[in-house]
Amino acid sequence: MARGGAGNKRSNVASSSFRHFHTLQMGLKMLTSLKFWAAVLVVALVLGFYQLAGRETFSDVLAKEKEISAAHMGHQDSPADPSKTKTHAAKADAKEGLNLVQDAKGQQEEVEEDQDSEKDDSQEVEYHVLQMFTKAGNNRGLIDKFKLCFNSMMQKSTIRPDRGEILHLHLVSDPDSRPIAEGIVGTWLQKGLLKVRYVSIMAFLPFQLSFHDPAELTETLYPIVQPMQEKFSAGAKSYYGDSIFFLSVGMHQVFPAETKRIVQLDCDLKFRSDVRELFEMFDRFESGNVIGIAQEQQPVYRHTFWQYRNEHKGTKVGDPPPDGQPGFNSGVLLLDLDRMRESGLYNSLLDGNVVRNMSEEFHFKGHLGDQDYFTLLSYRYPQLFHVLPCTWNRQLCTWWRDKGYQEVFDFYNDCAGEVNIYHGNCNTPIPDG
Template sequence: MVGRLCALRSHHGLLLLAVALAVCALYYSGSEPKKHSSSSKEDQAARSPSPESEPGPALSKSMQEQLNMQDLHLLMMYTKADKSPALGAKFRLALGSLLRSGKLEASEVLNLHFVTDEPSKEVAKTALRDLLQGVPFKYKVIFHDVNTLTEKLFPIVEAMQKHFSAGSGTYYSDSIFFLSVAMHRIMPKEIPRLIQLDLDLKYKSNIRELFEEFDNFPINAVIGVAHEMQPVYRHTFWQYRRENPDSKVGSPPPDGLPGFNSGVILLNLEAMRQSKLYNQLLEPSEVQRLTEKYHFRGHLGDQDFFTTIGMEHAELFHILDCVWNRQLCTWWRDHGYREVFDFYYRCEGHIKILHGNCNTPIPED
């Protein structure tokens, strides 16, 4: 990757050259993603919103600013886009609204991670050339190959797939739907925090504010996530609820345990790596114990896993306000739960992210 600050005048000496080469590799000017070859097979792009100063005495100041940069990491999955025009429209709506409403400090860089297959990566690059035009803050674009990540994930999450996947068995390709569960084991240790986002979102507030939610995590929390806003888990835990009529499992907020929605997930990767409890819960024996105890069989991947462990270990989670994941789907209202639906669905406050789950149209205004 070529940095815009790499040009040095020879009379500055070898020491200044060595320092510059160490820190200048991240940024270049322009909106089109730049190719990057590495052992991780990732493509990266970075942009600085204004020209840098000329080489000379001001260079060392710019280099110091580079050393003090703070990286903010977002990740989205974008696969099979070449076969789904609707997915491309969601991509443009999500990224367009995120970038338009985003405001970052001069010392911050928004890292946009995309998990893609090869055709989807090309579709994304085309869209990003337009979407990133005129963005007034620094950013990087990083592509991760979905097959490479799946290969890493499969041994970790294979045991839980039979409980939390839509298929009747354990499918290798299903592993990617559990990426957030084991993100702390997949991403480099240099990334301490990351937010994973669905594509069917529309941003109505500055994404930087969502990163500030990490500061509100309780001491033992490793994940930030909003409640599920439909009686999905009231339905899924029906047998356990029948056997335990006084349980809060599957009941609506504020006093119940309605489960989680994984459309917006804050992952404190460093805390996940250090949490003995969380990593124990990834073990097949623990997954088996919990799913048997709660008679659980789901199909929503990571969301089902987080919901299940949250029934016993609420301390692992920071509950995001519903305004950060205002789900619009109303499917369960018309499928047996009309009388209790609004207890789950209501959300008061200024909406910051709209979530068009189950293909619900997102309002244009």
């Protein structure tokens, strides 16, 4: 009996051990099964969801990031957490820096495009025209004169951009006068018949107009033209008053070398012919000619050189054409800037001592600016000048007729031929047509 009970006990223990082993074996199989790991993953996701339920979602974080960045860029109050503030500020600064780099790259590309455009423009033929248009704000008469001159020039012009020809306008104009000039030339800019550029320190505008600031030009001109200003100006002591009226004398030293020829015009003109034909006069210059200019059509210099004429009987100084030397009128000027730069003779005559000596020799004190200087030079150095036909500067002023010169006036004022440009000097009305 005793032996039989022990045997049963051993048998039960063995059976129990077998069942535990089998359970363990089944568990290991479950651990290695796909279903088991799928179940573990589901449990983990559920636990993770509840774990994060009280925290910010990704969208919340992104929204806050944008809010902080906007606050930094707009200089608003900083967020409470300093560490986050520094982080977001750094990100914003980095973003701003990237924008600056991109902007700089874009600007560089624009510069390169402009340079390419300039290269293309260099193939064009430019016709440079300069006019002075200053103190026009309350001067209705000056505005009307400039409008008539400019519009008549453009209406008669056959210079066309579609043929690679550009009319390049330069205006010496103060800030108050510039908007008025822009309004007048704007129509022709829209038509694409005029090309203008800024060359002063002023910024580029949507359209490019070559405005030259009179104050800037005066600063540069004054050392060059001071001797002429002393002798040929009513306001010789006015630094800013009269230097600009000698611009033509020293323009070759003021304008860039790329500007080789330029036509300078008074405002009181009316074109009846193509400005192209005026530029063609440059081709008629003889060797040594640097300036094209028409003769004065009144006995102005017969009067102002009276003492020299009295001391030099038989002189042609101040006499009327065709054999005399009546002097010049600077209402229309052809300036060959290249020749002016290269002429040793012309540049030597800019010296103050030379100007003073010539003025004393001819007993001359004028008040008409550059044309006085050119007239004086012509009496000693006529080879510097190409005389334009009178029809290209048909002067209408008759002031001197009633000042003791009625008998000789018509000898000066006679001008045969079809008028190309009317010059309404001394406020003389210009005929219609």
